[in-house]
Amino acid sequence: MSIFDLFRKQRSAPMARERLQVLLAHERASTSSDLVAVLREEILAVIAKHVDLDSDRVKIKVDREETFSMLEIDVEIPLDASLKAA
Amino acid sequence: MGKVIVVTSGKGGVGKTTSSAALGAALAQKGEKVVVVDFDVGLRNLDLVMGAERRVVYDIVNVIQGDAKLPQALIRDKRLETLFLLPASQTRDKDALTPEGVETVITELRRVFDWVICDSPAGIERGATLAMRHADIAVVVTNPEVSSVRDSDRIIGLLDAKTLKAERGERMEKHLLLTRYDPLRAERGDMLKVDDVLEILSIPLIGIIPESMDVLRASNIGAPVTLADARSAPAQAYFDAARRLCGEALPITVPGEKRGLFGKIFGRKAA
Numbered sequence: 001m002s003i004f005d006l007f008r009k010q011r012s013a014p015m016a017r018e019r020l021q022v023l024l025a026h027e028r029a030s031t032s033s034d035l036v037a038v039l040r041e042e043i044l045a046v047i048a049k050h051v052d053l054d055s056d057r058v059k060i061k062v063d064r065e066e067t068f069s070m071l072e073i074d075v076e077i078p079l080d081a082s083l084k085a086a
Numbered sequence: 087m088g089k090v091i092v093v094t095s096g097k098g099g100v101g102k103t104t105s106s107a108a109l110g111a112a113l114a115q116k117g118e119k120v121v122v123v124d125f126d127v128g129l130r131n132l133d134l135v136m137g138a139e140r141r142v143v144y145d146i147v148n149v150i151q152g153d154a155k156l157p158q159a160l161i162r163d164k165r166l167e168t169l170f171l172l173p174a175s176q177t178r179d180k181d182a183l184t185p186e187g188v189e190t191v192i193t194e195l196r197r198v199f200d201w202v203i204c205d206s207p208a209g210i211e212r213g214a215t216l217a218m219r220h221a222d223i224a225v226v227v228t229n230p231e232v233s234s235v236r237d238s239d240r241i242i243g244l245l246d247a248k249t250l251k252a253e254r255g256e257r258m259e260k261h262l263l264l265t266r267y268d269p270l271r272a273e274r275g276d277m278l279k280v281d282d283v284l285e286i287l288s289i290p291l292i293g294i295i296p297e298s299m300d301v302l303r304a305s306n307i308g309a310p311v312t313l314a315d316a317r318s319a320p321a322q323a324y325f326d327a328a329r330r331l332c333g334e335a336l337p338i339t340v341p342g343e344k345r346g347l348f349g350k351i352f353g354r355k356a357a
Contacts, residue, residue, distance in 0.1 A: 011275030016232050017282045024239050024286060064242075066288045 029061055036060050043073060051077055088119075088199045090192060091331070092221035093263075094245075096237030098208030100229045101265040104301055104311065106205035107135045108321070109225070111310035112328035114169035118200040121160065123191075124174035125217035126207035127183055133173045136163065137308025147175040150187030156194055165313055170199070183216050192220045210244060218249050223259045223331070225292060229266045230278040238262075238287055261292035263327060268297045269340050280340060293327030295320050296341040 029036060040060045047053055057076035062069050093106045103126075110122040124132035127147060133139045138161050144154035149172075156172075163169035172195070175182065195202045206217035218224060224245050228238040242260060251258045264283060271277040284291060295301075296319050304314035312321045319341045326336055 013272070013275045013278050013282065016278050017286070020232055020235055020286050023236065027236075027239070028243070064288055066290070 025061075025063075028064060036062060039071070039073075043075075047075060053077065088196045088202055089223060090196060090202045090204065090221050091223045091225055092204045092206055092218040092245075093225045093227060094206040094214065094218055094241050095227040095234065096208065096210060096214075096241040097229075097234045100227050100234050101263075101295070101301075102208070102227050103131050103135050103205055104305065105225065105227050105263055105265065105295070105324070106132060106203050107310040108304075108312050108324040109328055109331070110201070110203045111136075111163075111166060111169055112312045112321075112324050113201050113203075113331070114163070114166045115312060115316075115325075116328065116332070117168065118332075119168045119198070120201045120203065121170040121172055121195055121199045122203045122205060123172040123195070123217075124205050125183070125213050126205065127174045127213055128176065128179060129207065130174035130176050132205050133161075133171060134308065135305050136171055136310060138163070138171055138173075139308070142173045145173045145175040146191060147182040149191055150182065150184060156191065165309070181212070183213060185216065185219070188216045188219065210240065214241075215244065215248055218245055220250055221245075221258070222251070223261065225261050225263050225331075226287070226289065227263045227265055228283060228287070230264060230268075230272065230280075230283055232278075235278070235283055235286055242287065242289060260289045261331075262287060262289050263293050263295065264291065265295040266297045267294050267341070291338055292330050293323050294338065294340055295323045295327075 040058060043060070044053070044055055044058050047058070059074040061072040061074070063072065093102050093109070095102050106122050110120045114120045122132060122136070123146065124130050133142050141161050144159035146159065148154040149156050149159050159172055161171045161173065163171065192202060204217040204221065207213040226238050226241060228234050245258050245260055246252050249258055262284065264280060267280070268277055272279045280291070280294060298318065298320045300315050300318035301311050301320050304311035307314055311318065312324050315321055323341055330336055
């Protein structure tokens with residue numbers, strides 16, 4: 001640590017930006033929860049018809065962009081999941 | 087048919103009322119016929135900021151409850167012929183605003199004025215949701231500060247869900263008005279930059295209002311800042327924002343960012 005570091009305060013704006021990004025990603029997912037929750041249940045039901053699946057392994061996220069929202073669906077299927085007869 | 091704008095933010099104290107008055111006056115200074123409507127029932131302040139506090143006889147609640155006709159409640163600005171104010175009531179409780187009553191008032195105003203500017207109260211309760219309900223355009227007022235940005239994000243979500251436009255499946259036009267911006271502090275890394283806020287909120291920018299003594303001075307004398315000192319930096323920024331609302335494609339400048347030595351010595355006035 002140089003002596004100059006003693007006088008230099010940490011820039012706070014990058015921290016504000018990062019905290020907001022993390023928080024808002026979370027809050028957006030929970031406030032648009034009606035849609036997300038319904039989608040999650042229905043998608044889960046469809047996949048569960050064909051594959052044995054842990055309900056925690058389905059992640060659904062909505063990201064807002066300027067002119068559209070991005071729906072991200074992340075389904076983790078374990079290797080040993082037994083396929084149900086199609 | 088006039089356009090309805092809601093000036094909203096979620097958080098209090100970020101400059102909704104100042105911006106409603108300044109944008110309203112700036113549009114009227116261009117010759118547009120404008121009414122600014124105070125939705126903050128119980129805590130009205132638009133009358134004070136516009137210097138009309140002693141001329142309030144009837145208010146929006148009187149109109150909704152049928153105690154007065156709309157033209158009786160409208161106050162014409164003393165300086166600008168085409169600028170009008172519809173005050174909120176100071177005494178009644180906020181439940182006095184009914185969805186049907188607000189709809190009737192807005193419909194009538196839209197017929198007469200080019201612009202109906204709805205100054206929303208802080209929060210996400212009844213007054214705020216009614217203020218945004220009929221809007222065609224939303225101006226989201228935000229300070230470069232974490233709590234304001236978070237609340238604006240919440241309001242953007244409501245604009246996309248709880249307005250008539252949203253319910254009809256149409257897209258609400260939303261604009262960010264960044265207020266109390268200090269380019270020097272942002273440059274030093276001690277304040278969120280314009281681009282940071284834009285990236286987080288993802289709505290287009292309509293103006294950057296610099297932090298300035300002129301804004302306080304204007305409210306002290308009871309005049310929208312565009313009337314109090316039309317050449318000041320915040321007034322210029324509001325004029326530009328008003329032109330963008332009218333559809334002009336002006337480049338956005340960060341006020342006072344390129345300040346040379348002269349500007350540093352003479353400060354704000356030279357900026």
